[in-house]
Amino acid sequence: MEPTDAAIARMIADEAGALLLDLRARGGSGKALGDAGDHAANALILGRLRALRPDDFVLSEEARDDSARCAARRVWIVDPLDGTREYAGGRDDWAVHVGLAIDGVAVVGAVALPAMGRSYATDDARAGRGAEGRPRMVLSRTRPPAIALAVAERLGADMIAMGSAGAKAMAVVSGDADIYLHDGGQYEWDNCAPAAVAVAAGLHASRIDGSPLVYNCRDPLLPDLLICRAEFADAVLAAVREG
Structure with a gap:
């Protein structure tokens, strides 16, 4: 059975997150580590989307934009490493974004927080309990x-x-x-x-x-x-x- 768009988004975000954790564990910091993370995660995400959704366009922060996407109904919009400064600085509050816009609306997506061991996707999203006092x-x-x-x-x-x-x-x-x-x-x-x-x-x-x-x-x-x-x-x- 062909995976759903949401399953693909989660799988790719988690794979990119695991790659980024492994890369950081090898050592390094600062701009060099951030640049390496951006490049490696972007290559993984683009390769997976080309294999799994070859007819879709992709808009990525780390790739050259193809203006032909503007006429497309389905466009994957991705940030291979959101929070490069936090990632390179050894913090936990960075993410991988894999989203899909259809007719201009963000309808599918996954956000992985690899250093926190969490990931969220549209196929099973549930809001946690809110504040009982001050927002x-x-x-x-x-x-x-x-x-x-x-x-x-x-x-x-x-x-x-x-x-x-x-x-x-x-x-x-x-x-x-x-x-x-x-x-x-x-x-x-x-x-x-x-x-x-x-x-x-x-x-x-x-x-x-x-x-x-x-x-x-x-x-x-x-x-x-x-x-x-x-x-x-x-x-x-x-x-x-x-x-």
């Missing part, structure tokens, strides 16, 4: 956007610093956080797979003005993102408007 918001460990800080203050949220976009988004899926708000600097590969998993788990995912996330655009810049528990969405979007 918890995950923010960038190094560059928290001003609007996220303002919204956290307005909502009285506890702030949790974390590395990669995938790690932050999956913290909301797992129930370790309630809100992930980002503004500035992301691309489609940063959030396609995380958004697909979040929606499959019953969470809210949108731009920070409430508009839909649209993928496979000619320009892959997709600078802002909100992933949160559904019960917080209206309050967060209102806080952004007031922000």
Whole structure:
């Protein structure tokens, strides 16, 4: 039986994660290790997708873009190593993203957190239990956007610093956080797979003005993102408007 798209996404994300763990265990650090991880994981992912879904297009952070993808219905959008700085620095909060957009919508995806021993995919996504008191918001460990800080203050949220976009988004899926708000600097590969998993788990995912996330655009810049528990969405979007 042919594997489903979700099964393929999970398998490839887990394989790339295992490769990255093995590479890091051999030693090295800094830019050289990060570059090696990006290259090796990208080669594995592209090779597996060519073998398993040869008719689909791929948009990868680490590969030359083919503009012909813009006319395609099915496009895999991947980040072979999300959180290169964290990976190269020996931290756990980095991820592998393998997402699939169909007609511009992120419908299938897997996010592996190899150093944490976790992976999440759309075929079995379940949201963990949310906060019972103050909401918890995950923010960038190094560059928290001003609007996220303002919204956290307005909502009285506890702030949790974390590395990669995938790690932050999956913290909301797992129930370790309630809100992930980002503004500035992301691309489609940063959030396609995380958004697909979040929606499959019953969470809210949108731009920070409430508009839909649209993928496979000619320009892959997709600078802002909100992933949160559904019960917080209206309050967060209102806080952004007031922000």
